[in-house]
Each structure stands twice: as C-alpha cells, then as structure tokens.
Amino acid sequence: MKTKFELADVVRQFGNQLTVSERLNLRQVKVLNSIVSCRTAALGGHEEACDSCGTVRYSYNSCGDRHCPKCQAAKQAFWVDDLVRNTLPVKHFHVIFTAPHQLNDYSGDSAPPFRRNRRHLKLGGFVKQY
Numbered sequence: 001m002k003t004k005f006e007l008a009d010v011v012r013q014f015g016n017q018l019t020v021s022e023r024l025n026l027r028q029v030k031v032l033n034s035i036v037s038c039r040t041a042a043l044g045g046h047e048e049a050c051d052s053c054g055t056v057r058y059s060y061n062s063c064g065d066r067h068c069p070k071c072q073a074a075k076q077a078f079w080v081d082d083l084v085r086n087t088l089p090v091k092h093f094h095v096i097f098t099a100p101h102q103l104n105d106y107s108g109d110s111a112p113p114f115r116r117n118r119r120h121l122k123l124g125g126f127v128k129q130y
C-alpha cells in the first residue's frame, strides 16, 4: 500500500537534526540510513523476468533492515493473516509481554496453560480471555 508520506521522507527531512539532538549511536544512524536508502537507486536494482509471458520489470533493492517499514510490510501482512486465521471467533484481546527466563521451560506448544484470574494464559503464544 502506497501512502502519501513515508517514514523515509520524515527521516530525510529530520534525520540529521534527530541524530544530533538525541545523540544517536552508530547503530541507530545506520538504521536511519537504511530506511532512507531502501528501494532507491542508492542500493542498486535488479531485473525480474517472467518465464511464462516474458514480462520484465525492474525494481530497486531493499535494505532488509528489520526496522524498515518497507521491508517489514510483507512480513507484517503475513503475520496478521496468520494471526486472523488462527484466532477463535470469540471476544478476546491480544497481549504481548516478556516472561521471566525462569519460565522458558514452560513456553511453547507443549506447555500447560497457566490459570490466573479466570483467564487461561499460554506463554509464547496467544493470551485469550474466556
């Protein structure tokens, strides 16, 4: 989905100012540079050709940075589709939290559900309210 404004436009306009005012570290500056250069001539391009119809199209290369919204858009769409497909058609809310490392052995599909305040919790997966 193409939007009127992209994060890259904001970073282009305010990135240098942000880098100085917030004293960003090298890694953070590198992320901003990746976001700005993603799918532009700065990263070069490639040719894609269809074996069946012969259609050829040219695309700029992506940065692949996990913080880049352009690179993560497809992953996010697949994640949402998977989430919707695996969600029961009941009222619920989705919560993501970090559990103490001591509970690592109880995470995963084989873990027993935890019962707290009339809610069933499954670590490492969805949290569903019944």
Ligand SMILES: [Zn+2]
Binding pocket: 034, 035, 038, 039, 062, 063, 064, 065, 068, 069, 070, 071
């Ligand atoms: Zn990218």
